[in-house]
Amino acid sequence: MRSNMHIIIRLEIEKAKANIGQIATLIHENDADLMAIDVKKETPEETIRDITIKVNDEPGQLKVIKALNDSDGVYVKHISDRTFLVHLGGKIDIKPKIDLKNREQLSHVYTPEVARVCNAINANPLLAYNLTIKSNSVAVVSDGTAVLGLGQISPEAAMPVMEGKAMLFKRFADINAYPICLDTTDTDEIIRTIKAISPGFGGINLEDIGSPQCFEIEETLRQELDIPVFHDDQHGTAIVVLAGILNALKLTKKRLKESKIVVCGIGAAGIAITKMLLAAGAENIIGVDKEGSITRDHQYDNKMWEWYANHTNPEKVNASLSEAMNNADIFIGVSRGDILQEENLKNMAKDPIVFALANPIPEISPDIARDHVRVMATGRSDYPNQVNNLLCFPGIFRGALDARASSINEQMKVAAAEAIAATIDSDELSEDYIIPGVFNEKVVERVRDAVVQAAIDSGVSRKI
Known part of the structure; x- marks a missing residue:
């Protein structure tokens, strides 16, 4: 590459x-x-x-x-x-909305008049959504433990990535996002810190936090905060994957409910993808990691693998990756490069769908897979059908903020995936175009509208 x-x-x-x-x-x-x-x-x-x-x-x-x-x-x-x-001087900036030129303006935006606004919010905290930046602000929070392919790096070294994420929030959804890199990797301290800063934000985007602590951090914050908390590395990938799968199934004329799906790599992304597929109606998912398929016949020290075993693999298939691939309709890889062979693809069901998302080297090269699959997607920009989180997080947060949602739930995530898929019209859909490009202007607007409606329908919207 x-x-x-x-x-x-x-x-x-x-x-x-x-x-x-x-x-x-x-x-x-x-x-x-x-x-x-x-x-x-x-x-x-x-x-x-x-x-x-x-x-x-x-x-x-x-x-x-x-x-x-x-x-x-x-x-x-x-x-x-x-x-x-x-990157010189950073990639983002803060600018005032009012051109401050005289003492009268100063008295309104700061002392003494600002005290009246403070008292109003103190009496009714929900007024913070109308009278402060809260309604359009997201904290992009990382502990630097899983940044890109670099692994654990210092909080200062993680800043360029978080700044970049904040810039994308602004460019694509006009959301004010703030990079916050924490100098701690302690799970409880991270939770306490985010809770302590949360009043100033309308949402929390967790970014590049390693597994398995990312699960506990997100779940605890979801339970204890009344604003959306979203770990993009998990759910952003999962939402775009589901969008691509929905469109790929239109081409193969198969149903998600009846498809045999193999997910390879049962970390944060693999588990989130599986949850999304289950929420959308999938029933036959086999998760495979380096030790083989995950099945409820085994006990696992990893709490999330225990959950996985109890919610997937209904036929209790105990198999290697190669064996699990037999007659599979869909393969989704979030593991490591070059672990699939041509023979594995030949053993899949008719018109196989392969999402090889390991970066920078996919589980199998599209050049090798081309003759054996109906639809192929990767995480790379130099091949068709790139799975890119940028298709998801601006629109889903725009919708959550506009709905004043207390959380981002499964209904909102599925709605986002369906909206991404729907940006490609039936006459445009092809094997090389099942996922829209990141600069498709329709994506954020359609995701936003679908997420707002899902928030209302599922009862988490507080917008009157």
């Missing part, structure tokens, strides 16, 4: 010894792509150019830099990484 790593290199070039054509060839020979050239200074003897190149990774960058430095008449004067440049 080719990355999107762009760097800008300022070169001083002696015209008598080198030219830009030679440099372009050199860049290509060192496995990089030349994207742009800007002239910064030109004299009869030398030229100074900023060249933008795309490389696979940091070793690839160093390889190109060395080759340039080794070239006669070429001098590397400065190197900038475009990704680092967009």
Whole structure:
């Protein structure tokens, strides 16, 4: 997979010894792509150019830099990484809604008049939704224990990801989101801290918190807070997966209730996907982890696996992944790369659906799977049907906030999945287009409307 790593290199070039054509060839020979050239200074003897190149990774960058430095008449004067440049000073900002210009305005927004607003909210706390930012604010909270594929990192190091999430909330749903990275990994302390800051927010988005503590943190907060709490790594993935499955089943003309489904990787995402499928009507799900299928005939130390065993695998199939795949209609992988073989796909039922979501290497390459499956989805942007949480969290929080929902329940999640699926019209639906693109303008609006209605129907909306 080719990355999107762009760097800008300022070169001083002696015209008598080198030219830009030679440099372009050199860049290509060192496995990089030349994207742009800007002239910064030109004299009869030398030229100074900023060249933008795309490389696979940091070793690839160093390889190109060395080759340039080794070239006669070429001098590397400065190197900038475009990704680092967009992070300078952070990616988000706070701006006032009122252009404060005089003392009268100051008295209204701050002392002394603001005291009257404080007293009104103190007498009726629900007025905070009307008179403060609460109604349109979400806390993006992480303890840094499961950030991207990096594992556990420091809270400061997790900030760029949380800032990015906050930026996406604003861009796609006009929600004010605030990155909060906690300097603790203690489950009880995380719960206490989030509860303590919750009055200022309309919702809590838990992000990149490791398993199994993410389950306890979310469940406790859901029970003890009266605002939506949503662990996106679990439910965002699950909602988009369900949306894709619903559309894939339209193509194969199968019913979810009658489909045999194998879920590989029974961590946070795998469990959430299974819960979503069950809520949508699936009945025959077999969960497989590295030790084989999870079945109620066994006892598990993991509390969530005990739950899983009691709610799935109705026929008590005790099998390896390869055995479980026999006659399966749907495979959903959230495990690790290259664990499926072509033979596994050949042994599935007619018109198999395969969601290989491990990143960056799927459970089986789409290039290998193509001849053996009817519909394929991955977590990668360079193949059709990318499962991307961005399709879910802006719309589901927009709906939850607009409904003043006390929680995000299963009905709202299923409604969100159905809304995502419905953004693709029947005449557009194809094997390569079962999941809409992240910049599809219809997605957030339709998810928002469906979630608001589901919140009202399920009794968690407090909007009058």
